[in-house]
Amino acid sequence: MRPVLFAFSALLLAPAAAAQTQPAAPASQPAQADPAFTARLGELLGILNGTGDYASFFAPGFRANVPKDKFDATTARLIASNGKPSAILGVAQATPWQGVVRVQFASGVALMQLTIDPAAPHQVAGLVVRGFESAEKTLPEVERALAALHGDTGYAIARLGTGTPQLIAGRNADKPYAIGSAFKLVILAELVRATNAGERKWDDLVTLDGSPLPSGGYMRQPKGTQVSLRELATQMISISDNSATDVLLKTLGRQKVEAMMPVLGIADPARNRPFLSTLDMFKLKGVPGLADKYLALDEAGRRALLDGEVAGLPLILIDQTSFQKKIPNRIDTLEWFESPNDLVRVMDWLRRNTDGPTGADARAVLSKNAGLGPDARGKWQWVGYKGGSEPGVMNMTYLLQARNGDWYAVTGSWNDLQRDVEQGRFAGLMGKAAELSAPPAP
Template identity: 30%
Template sequence: MMQHLLRISGGVSNRSANTVPEKPSRSSWHRAITACLAAVVLVLTGCQSSPPQSSAPTSAPVSTSAFPSTEAGKAMEWIHTVLEQDADVAEGDVEGRFSQEFTAEVPPTELVSLFNENLRPAAPFEVTDYAGDELTSSATFTGSEGDPFVVQIAVDADGTINGLLFTPENDHEEATTLEDAEARLDELPIDVNYLVTSGEKNIAASGEQDVAPIGSAFKLWVLLAVVNSIDDGSLNWNDELTVEASNKSLPSGDLQNLPDGSTVTVREAAQKMIEISDNTATDLLIGAVGREKVDALVPEHMRPVATTRQFFELVWGEGSDRLGEYSEADEQGRAKILDSLEDLTVSATDVDMDTSKVSAPTWAASPEEVADIWEQLDSASEQHPELDEILGANTAVSVSGYNNLWFKGGSLPGVLAGSWTGETESGDRVTVVLIASSDDATAVNDNTMELLLLGGDILTLLAS
């Protein structure tokens, strides 16, 4: 399955599926793009027999303006744009877009030749079936001639493309029943805890409902703390937050790139925290409401809530020499350790994303606890319509049949969470929570798109 070559963003941040910066093992991507050139030619010249059916829950076209503003979404939009430009693609067009490791194995001349000779002749393209997270995306391109093909992208935290695949249409087979989707989730070679609710009923659940790492999905509790602070008058959506060297985190996101002293509103930070899982935005909001307000909302086992900056330092920075002490400490002891981590001694390139962090002390929750925070946010949206735009901007998969659909994912090496809630056109509230983990980080990476697409299948089944 070609999606097994995909890499997913980490969870300090999606998921869409929403992440800490990743440092993927890229050799398989580099080898694969060369191997896939022949497949692309076959697809575009119509030599592929019996092309598979579309893999996504729906085939709603993705307009140029509708690509998610995640780094992976922007990279997919760039691919679409460059394939449809009037002039032939030149080496200058791809310069700086791909990582040095990538271009060392796939030279720009080869990329330009692929674009101009094998892909652009089929323009214009309709893009459908977009799915992805902050650092990984997949979409189907249907041209004016030839068979559709799938573009799969992985990017570094700064948006540099480190993985690119062009393949025949995705071989994900859409689940036809809820029982089918459950069976396939259970068969994945990773641990998957899941819960599906419709209205007041739990209609599907894994045998285990354990607490497990959820990566950036913890930002849902931060968002609720922001809403509560607005309700009690201590904060306003229009209040300005100042970005300083002392509160900048590492990607995902882009606020860390702003000059010191720059300001963003609470509303802008909340949008970025959810839509592109901006870590600096998250930390700004935790600082604005106070950690105690977030701690009051999260499950007891998640307290104290670390900022993303503190987590980077504790797990990968010089603070990692206190990781064992932190794991054994009580809530008060952990809070003291977090407060001592003032400096950020790690950079995005220092982060090891090939070693699973499933056992690291991090944000964690059970599927029921994630479903509960969705219910609280849904209730709060009656007084805060801003939540619909914040939570609905990046749904990770393309699904129809809902009046609104919200998503938040998260990932770390060896960890992936995807969660959705939405109101169907018939008025039912559907919530889907998928939490996957493994001691083998590659196994989670390899099954990321299948997990997200199965989540989309479940949403589609419950919308009908």
């Protein structure tokens, strides 16, 4: 949950329609890079380090979607979290014009999908961070690295079956952590319950009523716009769209979502009541004095404050600089809280309640963004994912089906009350944990 959308699988985005029309090479004939791709690849480190020529490197479509100031801010965040990029380690070529590049940063390896326009002057039409790799080679090494991170970390790796999830490995697995946008899994679970019960259908339409919304694709849509529950859920989970989240929460009902928490097995649901929307959170953290007022109240008083004063506050009163400073803001008292074992149980509930043909819609939503690099993704038959972050907070949670049909959940949280966390490093470690948790292929 960040005011500026953070999606692990897409830190840098731009249209790449021209390159997308190029067919992939047959599996028996690995693609060879076009010389133009190789030339642009040679410029990539300079672009990432801020010494390259942005205007000549990127195609007009990229520059329109990601202006230079936005691009510079994104690369600055990457470098702040992972150190400077220093080398190109290799490329997995998909077509002559597109490949996944392994870029060495100080604290890990980023997997960047680079797409070149086939038409001269062969500028870059797309650059997407698909994941991070860590240097650790074994699960104990990953566990030690997680324990050594500054602040506080907790994780759980569990096998899922017919009974209670069986913990394979964990640290602070029953300790609640701030989890950022991973709270959206609870909203998805209520939608699954409602559609399974026949109360709603995935194609039911929601009419936007013009209420203020946080950042996301529906923030500026006109009143009267109609959108399906399927689309809202897909955007909420796959790209963590905050506006879609708040529309869905309002449509399903705050109290209905709250009622799902004990059903899912969340050990301390009272800590997340009232169940805050993303805009509630932005207002409480971004309007001076409002958080203190809210936290001093009991649950009934907090509900009244949300429905009254908080709902009526215009967005212009939110102090955006309080979020841009990247300083943790009350993450121990004003956030969404679940333990690693809570999140294992949430994913297990989603697994059990989306089995069979009726669960295809929910599983399509949950699996649209795998949150893993290609090597880790390739270890599993199916991957569902949701993560979340804000300054000082990061969570990554996976539901995984092995190639032998067995099911697993892997989740980890990192909180630091004093400073921001290194997202790339944590993503690399969690991706490696997911990769190493896969049982041998049959």
